[in-house]
Amino acid sequence: xxxxxxxxxxxxxxLVLLLLAIGIIGTLGHFGSLGHSSHLAAGLVVVALxxxxxxxxxxxxxxxPWVRTLHVGTNIILFIGFAWVSLTGWxxxxxxxx
Numbered sequence: 001x002x003x004x005x006x007x008x009x010x011x012x013x014x015l016v017l018l019l020l021a022i023g024i025i026g027t028l029g030h031f032g033s034l035g036h037s038s039h040l041a042a043g044l045v046v047v048a049l050x051x052x053x054x055x056x057x058x059x060x061x062x063x064x065p066w067v068r069t070l071h072v073g074t075n076i077i078l079f080i081g082f083a084w085v086s087l088t089g090w091x092x093x094x095x096x097x098x
Contacts, residue, residue, distance in 0.1 A: 009057060016050045019043075030096065037095075039088035046081040049074055 023043060027034055034040055056071040 006057075009054060013050055013054050016047055020047050037088060037092055039085065039092045042081070042085040042088045046078065046085045049078045049081050053078060 053071060053074040056067050059067045
């Protein structure tokens with residue numbers, strides 16, 4: 001079960017960073033600048049939370065039991081962040097559609 005958890009976490013970090021790159025390149029290519037919606041803020045918050053979650057996962061040990069609480073708490077907040085970035089992303093998608 002632990003290896004599945006790590007695999008999902010590593011995949012999530014990779015996908016979030018890939019989506020960040022695609023979003024920045026696509027937005028710059030289409031609009032010429034960033035910051036046309038709250039999706040940028042939502043995306044940056046999610047990227048930060050994913051990186052914090054990944055880093056905290058590597059620091060969990062019996063000597064630092066509070067790190068597990070940080071990891072779980074970050075993931076709970078991340079769930080809300082994913083909902084926020086999904087909702088704001090829908091408005092961005094509407095701008096690209098004819």
